[in-house]
Amino acid sequence: MTYGILSFGAYIPPLRLSRQAILAAVGWAVPSLRGMAAGERSVANWDEDALTMAVEAGRDCLAGIDVLPPHLALASTTLPFADRSNSGVVADALNLDNRMATEDLAGSRRAATSALARMAHGGPTSLLLSSDCRETRPGSAQEMLYGHGAAALLVGEGKAVAVFLGSASRHEDLVDQYRASDADFDYSLEERWVREEGYLKIVPEVIEEVAKNAGIALSEIDHVVLHGSVDTARALAKRLGIDVKRFVDTLGAKVGDCGVAQPMIMLAKVLAEAGVNERILVVGFGQGADAILLQTTAALSTMQGQRGPQRYLEHHRVTDNYTCFLSLRGQIDIDFGLRSERDNRTALSAYYRKRRDINSMLGGRCRVCNTLQFPRSLVCVKCAASDSQDGETLSNLIGRVKSFTEDWLAYTPSPPYIYGNVEFADGANIMLEFTDFTAGQVKVGDAVRLVFRIKDFDTKRNFRRYFWKPSPLLD
């Protein structure tokens, strides 16, 4: 038993916006964007947010693991709730016990790396989730550069796949960019100033400190995860005398900068591909810097395979519909007609009674006839036995489409509204709203997997509610 990273995961939403499409839409106003208009950036669907993406990254990390962490931390600068335990909802969705500690970490791009820097020195087994869904102003550089994504690390005592060699941190209120709590978009300052006064003065200090304390030469670092641009990486490599090829791909070509999750997604990618005894340096930046030094162990190969961002990089759909992108992210107010006026008020006391059914997709398995059913009920739907059901989650089951329709009448931010009967093992059938499918894609008999998504927005009362939806299988 060693203390370190026990598992890792990531999540990139399948939708990608072509940067050429951004240029085509706003290049008339900001021609300088031309230089950035290559590749794609990831875009959360209308029913995704930092919370739902964190759930998916958490699932990736916990798949096949028999550990129920007694602690969960969720780091983001774009949590949907400023006050309502976001981490608690995520813990429910991951079907974790409620007798555990959950923490929401916010307010800084370094929310995840600073937590990891703390965890480097020990602590309870903890699931560290990082997720960001930063919106961007049309025509801004950020619109090109940012992506949406999430990552997860399971840290604690066990079969560690990477151990901590140390960490170092600095805080310096160099406001390279910021976002006020009530603002929609980031405000950024001059890149060259940020690089020269920020990255090149602050980051080398933390890197040299963590390496020195660990007794490691910089040349012995195999992978450098830097939350920064390619140009910044090049400049730092030169300043520190590290081979620039060791700086990990930022995934800028296909994903973009995912904020708090960015260094963690990159770390997950390294862990998914690295060999034994390789040293990984993770650097977070934002009004200071964190540096965490890790070394992989022989156990790493047992955790490699499906885990990490690669599957999500491959599972994608590129769109060039810029207007649709704006609408999905709530930037333009399309007139969806009177059906969109539906009042989505949640009866919170009723939701509380059903919170596990909803968030954990907890159905019931009848002890008498073994039938699985959702919703769970006091009377078994098959054998009518009373009070015979044990709670059982369906969220990790693969379903089979029994019927479906593409409804062009029902209100959805992403027409058509697709829904249908989905069958699961041991007799369960559930009528569900589908997500991430396009018109013409669904067929009866298709296998589907369940993902945790926003079910409805209550725009009148600033609330949102979540549930599970069938989506295409990962390739």
Place this chain on the structure above:
Amino acid sequence: MAKGIKDRVAIIGMGCSRFGERWDCGPEELIVEAFTEALADAGIDREQLEMAWLGLFFQEQSAGKSALPLSMSLRLPNIPVTRVENLCATGTEALRGAVYAVAAGACDFALAVGVEKLKDTGYGGLPERTKGSFDDLWLPNATAPGAFAQLASAYTAKHGCDPKDLKRAMAHISYKSHQNGALNPKAHLQKAITEDQALNAPMIAYPLGLYDCCGVSDGAACAIVTSVEKAREMGIKDMVTVKAMQLAPSNGLEMSNTAWDGSYLLTTRIAAERAYKEAGITDPVAQLDMTEVHDCFSVTELVVMEDLGLSVPGGAIKDVLDGKFDRDGKVPCQIDGGLKCFGHPIGATGLRMAYEMYLQLLGRAGKRQLKSPSLGLTHNLGGHPFRNVASVSILGLHSA
């Protein structure tokens, strides 16, 4: 030993408002229109009515709750009025209440009124509503077309048929209903359509196009019932009696279990079997002269033909295309035009179905008249294929 309802209750008067976008009418006017006709038809005084049932679904977005909308509209002399609701099967539920009161011997004359005022929403659809505090948390925000469109994909998968053939059969169903509705001065839509129009219409909820869906309309219908003994006493010679009234609500099996394959309406089968037993029908194709089924959507009518035993499983497409349910077919369906031509003012529909059966049985259906029918079936379905209430009633001539 309970004997059921067969031949115990006679319908002695019926009325039906014109269905449609009745901008000129609120619920009160629609009720009065239907009631006036029924009362005149029954030949009794309004004071003879002892009990009433009001079928009305949408409450505040329509005519309101409780007994009051009926009692107030007709200035009934404070007789007991019960408002009933069973989703889209509400109209039949109102008739059921009146019929059972008379059969129980609790009163001599009972009134059933079904009404719905849908066209005050301000747009071309049903009012948006909560599904309930738990259901809102997880069920899709389905529309009626989308919910019933589910039948199509499950049906084609189960029977291995070409979706194009199903689409053609659906188009024929709507074409056939319009052929009938064109002869009905009370229908909302009175123009014939072609099958091509139905096939090429804009998609509403795949694979249902515009012409596969009934419209949203206003309307009311009314029945006055009495015991067979009383009707005889009144000197009524040609009597329309209730042969069966059966109702089967879902209990969750279709919704939560794989026992249902999505391609048929389980509750319709159960209600039909019970209704045939109650009415003494052993061979529906041979014994039924006509049916009015719940054609909210063309695909619904198609599967209901099988659920009622009028087609063999998987055989409805062929039967429909062969014209088995056309006006000149073996078992005409929707001889008045159906929901397709009347629209679906929810509380009224079940009674509107009974109205046409009543007219046909008494030889009063004018241009739509079938040759000497003696038994008719109404099928009135509320909810969605995976969770619903099915009502099957059989009306016939007393000699039958």
